[in-house]
Amino acid sequence: MDIDYQRCEFAYTPACARENARHPVVVVGAGPVGLATAIDLAQNGVPVVLLDDDNKLSHGSRAICFSKRTLEVFDRLGCGRRMAEKGVRWHVGRVFHRSDEVYHFDLLPEEGHQYPAFVNLQQYYVEGYLHERAQELPLLDLRWCSKVTGLVHHPDHVALSVATPEGSYTLDAQYVVAADGGKSTVRALMGLESHGRTFRDRFLIADVKMTADFPAERWFWFDPPFHPGQSVLLHRQPDNIWRIDFQLGWDADPVLEKTPERVIPRIRALLGEDARFELEWVSVYSFCCLRMDSFRHGRVLFAGDAAHGVSPFGARGANSGVQDADNLAWKLKLVVEGKAPQSLLDSYAREREAAADENILNSTRSTDFITPKSAVSRLFRDAVLQLAKEQPFARKLVNSGRLSTPTTYADSPLNTPDAERFAALRPGAPAPDAPLRNMGHDDWLLRHLGGGFTGLYFTGGAEDAEVLRQLDALAQEAIPVHTVVIGAGGFDDSAGLCAARYDATPGSFYLLRPDQHICARWRKVDLQAVRAALARACGKEAVQAQPELEHA
């Protein structure tokens, strides 16, 4: 029996006399992004305080589509498999115009990945599983009913005023992660804003409980007979819950449209007059595509919806937020441990700002297709949909949402450019998964990468023994690199998929960041080059240009 995470309430833990210490990191907001950041820090040895202003998890299903990359991050955090098991796996999307299918796409056309392209899973399960993982970590101090009401930025720390049921106290932190959502309190307290575009349209989300035989696919209708002139999206969630998202137009009354008298006829029009269902959750929303100009303001780092917002078409909100956490946690760890300069945190801002721009671009383009803002825009949209029925080229123009894929940090200063030619991937790209065999058992590559820096060595060269001895030395250094060996003496890649996905030859070596992104690679190991690439990936090259070392 599943826990009803929507109805869980957590007790406020009195603060007692623990506030003399200066905490390395305080995370504000215990949603998916704040929980992921705090778990990543705590499981890697950094004590973290996580504040949340109420004492509940998500109410309503909210974000439901979690991407392969997000599941891979959750796997590293110790709860990916649970999410994948509970979630509804899907990889096919179908697009209909009026009554006809015009296009379908497959988001995972190849085999050999541990995680599916997407699972649909209510946000309350995601938060529930993350919360249970958080409770296993002694270094993670989660404080419910703790609302940030003030923030003073000092040269060497941030002082947060925290209001609780038993009064206020001051919490000092070396660094603050603001993961407190689209209406971020921290952002407001600092007088900062997000900028972007608001879309003049409203959408109705109706989550209904019913048994139905729609397949586990994403179905999107333009101008269907049951909801003329607008779009509709249907998604399956666990527990026989179905997400139906109706476009309503800007003139719709958001209060009236939430009433069962209005919602039920819309659902009956889709499902048929005699359909039996219960309403689980109803919400009317509009959205903006926007972001903060900078995700780093001194000792305060913004992540998730606090830093950026997108339309829901493309599942780029929660997924990009989790990837923010993935990017930020290891950098904070190195900085608070004094192993990397503060300027490494600027690379968080630059990399994730670029990711936000990519997400906003995709989201804006989808929204312009789904909700045309002028007569001529609508004409081209309808022309595309009509052509798409017969003409293959037009199917590529149909845009019902370009679904979240991880960002490649192509221009990151943390990358070491290739000195040799590789026909696959590039520095800055997330490491792809591959099936392996390990002592007679099936295994997956990504389970063994990340957390800290990881080397990926492909054996078969004449000098394997000597190279592996050298690589062992890297595991003993201040910022250790643990090497995963593929081939003789290590994981069995007899299917060859791992070597193929990395275009590896005997002796090839990849250096991977703690967030599993590639930062450098060579055809042959040169320890000096590896050390230089590691220093670069830790932001140490930037030190000379911009000295800004942590004083703590």
Place this chain on the structure above:
Amino acid sequence: MNARLNVEPNMADPDAFYELLVDSHQDLDDAQSGMLNAQLILLLANHIGDLGVLRQAFAIARANALTPGA
């Protein structure tokens, strides 16, 4: 090297093309003509394929559309 939009004469029989263009709109109302034009743009743009070339064509047409008395 970026391909350039060819604005020099490129049709063996320009008059036949123009006749085809006008005739294809025969007996259509404004909405149908608009749809025909939109689909033609999409079909021909895909045939050209090169976004750089298309940008040059779009820029000329837009500049002319914005010119008073056009």
